[in-house]
Amino acid sequence: MRQGLHGQGASRGSALGRARVREPHALEVAEARVAPAEAEAELARLHAAIEQVRGEIRGMRDQLHGALAHEVGEFLDLHTLLLEDPELLHGLDELVRSGLYGADYALRLQRDRLAAVFEGMDDAYFRSRIEDIDHVIGRVHAALHDHEAELQGVAGEILVTDAIAPSEIGRLHAQGVLGIVTSGGSMLSHTAILARSLHLPLIVNAPQALGAINDGDVLVIDGSTGEIVIEPGPSDLRVYRARLREEKRERKQLRRLRREPSKTLDGVDIRLYANAESREDVAEAHALGAAGIGLYRTEFLFLQGREVPDEDAQFRAYRDLVLGMTGRTVTIRTLDIGADKADNSGLALRNEPNPALGLRGVRLSMARTGLLETQLRAIARASGYGPVRILVPMVSGREEVIAVRQLLTRVLKDLAREGQETAAQIALGAMIEVPSAAIALPTFARDLDFISIGTNDLVQYLLAADRNNDALGDLYSPLHPAVLRLVHSVVRVARARGMPASICGEIAGDARFTPLLLVLGIEELSLHPSPLLEVRRAIRALDLGHLRARAPALLRARDRAGIERWLDAVQPVHAAD
Numbered sequence: 001m002r003q004g005l006h007g008q009g010a011s012r013g014s015a016l017g018r019a020r021v022r023e024p025h026a027l028e029v030a031e032a033r034v035a036p037a038e039a040e041a042e043l044a045r046l047h048a049a050i051e052q053v054r055g056e057i058r059g060m061r062d063q064l065h066g067a068l069a070h071e072v073g074e075f076l077d078l079h080t081l082l083l084e085d086p087e088l089l090h091g092l093d094e095l096v097r098s099g100l101y102g103a104d105y106a107l108r109l110q111r112d113r114l115a116a117v118f119e120g121m122d123d124a125y126f127r128s129r130i131e132d133i134d135h136v137i138g139r140v141h142a143a144l145h146d147h148e149a150e151l152q153g154v155a156g157e158i159l160v161t162d163a164i165a166p167s168e169i170g171r172l173h174a175q176g177v178l179g180i181v182t183s184g185g186s187m188l189s190h191t192a193i194l195a196r197s198l199h200l201p202l203i204v205n206a207p208q209a210l211g212a213i214n215d216g217d218v219l220v221i222d223g224s225t226g227e228i229v230i231e232p233g234p235s236d237l238r239v240y241r242a243r244l245r246e247e248k249r250e251r252k253q254l255r256r257l258r259r260e261p262s263k264t265l266d267g268v269d270i271r272l273y274a275n276a277e278s279r280e281d282v283a284e285a286h287a288l289g290a291a292g293i294g295l296y297r298t299e300f301l302f303l304q305g306r307e308v309p310d311e312d313a314q315f316r317a318y319r320d321l322v323l324g325m326t327g328r329t330v331t332i333r334t335l336d337i338g339a340d341k342a343d344n345s346g347l348a349l350r351n352e353p354n355p356a357l358g359l360r361g362v363r364l365s366m367a368r369t370g371l372l373e374t375q376l377r378a379i380a381r382a383s384g385y386g387p388v389r390i391l392v393p394m395v396s397g398r399e400e401v402i403a404v405r406q407l408l409t410r411v412l413k414d415l416a417r418e419g420q421e422t423a424a425q426i427a428l429g430a431m432i433e434v435p436s437a438a439i440a441l442p443t444f445a446r447d448l449d450f451i452s453i454g455t456n457d458l459v460q461y462l463l464a465a466d467r468n469n470d471a472l473g474d475l476y477s478p479l480h481p482a483v484l485r486l487v488h489s490v491v492r493v494a495r496a497r498g499m500p501a502s503i504c505g506e507i508a509g510d511a512r513f514t515p516l517l518l519v520l521g522i523e524e525l526s527l528h529p530s531p532l533l534e535v536r537r538a539i540r541a542l543d544l545g546h547l548r549a550r551a552p553a554l555l556r557a558r559d560r561a562g563i564e565r566w567l568d569a570v571q572p573v574h575a576a577d
């Protein structure tokens with residue numbers, strides 16, 4: 001019988017398919033003991049299973065490629081860390097050796113112990129790490145019994161479950177899963193971000209879904225509104241088909257913009273650069289007519305393997321990037337490892353008390369100048385193949401820029417002496433993502449050739465709201481008067497000097513925010529290629545002159561609701577075909 005449910009739309013798109021229900025993962029294992037003489041063999045079995053899972057994760061890590069490789073890699077690394085955790089391993093050994101518990105029951109006890117520690121934490125981010133513990137322990141349990149731990153998606157089905165790990169989402173998409181409904185989860189989770197980049201419809205926070213939906217039920221889901229219809233009737237199917245037609249029409253309309261300029265109605269050229277890390281991103285950016293690469297996060301190279309890539313390995317990666325963009329400018333960001341981006345090679349400190357405020361980005365580069373020198377040499381060598389700019393992350397003031405500039409000057413001289421071909425000069429820019437750099441920009445703007453505003457971190461540091469903490473909900477939001485005022489003042493400083501200024505945080509890729517960014521004076525955006533055409537369409541439908549007349553109203557907005565109202569009032573209407 002037809003039934004309607006509601007969740008939160010987390011990734012747009014509609015889907016019609018049969019439900020595949022995965023019950024919440026719980027390790028239900030009965031108490032079982034082993035004889036003292038069997039304890040060592042049982043322990044060996046357990047360690048072999050752990051080793052097998054480590055190998056599986058390594059294998060998944062090595063195969064990562066494409067747009068999501070970097071994000072998914074971070075989660076796999078977290079799972080590897082859990083499997084290497086002395087607390088976990090020691091506890092398991094004790095339980096089997098001294099408690100004489102069977103491997104399965106030891107796993108269950110250890111899972112419950114660790115979960116109890118995390119459950120007791122005030123911090124919602126840490127509490128949510130229980131999902132990772134369950135995932136890892138579940139894999140080891142499956143390995144002990146030689147069965148598949150991975151959730152297998154089935155083409156044409158809609159998955160209904162309690163939660164999806166970010167590391168699962170790419171695979172489910174590749175297997176042809178049409179959409180996902182989760183009883184928990186949040187729109188801000190990494191899983192949701194990944195689903196959006198894959199254009200995979202996702203509804204989160206639908207608490208009744210697991211109780212109401214049965215395996216094999218036919219579902220219609222709408223990832224924009226969060227609407228779920230179980231066993232849809234004829235009128236639901238009509239609505240669904242109309243929605244599909246609308247989505248298809250929109251895709252077709254967008255495709256036509258591939259070769260069109262990103263110009264406002266009153267003729268202002270807005271340069272759209274791409275945030276790109278993989279070969280696929282670069283190819284897509286090129287095909288969609290991106291002005292160049294506005295952000296290449298080099299940590300991706302460092303996060304891939306266990307070894308720090310040497311100068312030649314880095315040079316080849318940067319050179320290929322430059323060649324891939326056939327003469328369009330490529331902005332290479334120096335290493336931004338640290339905080340939530342921990343690596344396998346051990347560069348980032350693992351136990352800083354407050355890593356987001358710790359040794360990350362240029363701070364790590366300054367502490368390890370050998371590393372920075374190698375990186376600058378590799379980038380400078382790549383500049384012999386096409387236009388390159390260097391972007392420095394996590395700058396908090398002038399000193400860091402001066403230090404990098406001095407090193408870059410020396411590196412260029414050294415390379416010239418060695419007979420290496422490089423550009424005569426390379427533009428050096430700073431990410432403006434630490435509030436001190438944003439506020440003090442007038443004191444060091446003359447030391448810079450360009451800036452790129454990193455709103456992902458600027459919002460986090462300005463509002464003291466962790467960008468990875470789903471529990472903060474709306475608190476972590478660029479729609480705060482403090483953020484808008486600060487970005488506005490940064491852009492004014494840059495424009496007064498005629499210095500290029502772009503925005504490369506996630507906000508640049510959300511077409512709803514395009515009018516707001518243009519009003520703040522931004523004329524360059526750098527965004528992931530997937531929403532590039534939507535943003536171009538928004539630009540082409542805006543009259544910047546008219547919009548600028550509304551700037552004072554935006555800057556006067558007193559709260560998020562006021563900014564939302566302003567945004568609603570200026571959204572362009574796109575003509576139908």
Ligand code: PEP
Nearest residue numbers: 433454455456457504505
């Ligand atoms: C930012 O902080 O906005 C940014 C683009 O950099 P990242 O997301 O890599 O920190």
Ligand code: MG
Nearest residue numbers: 433454456457
């Ligand atoms: Mg940043």
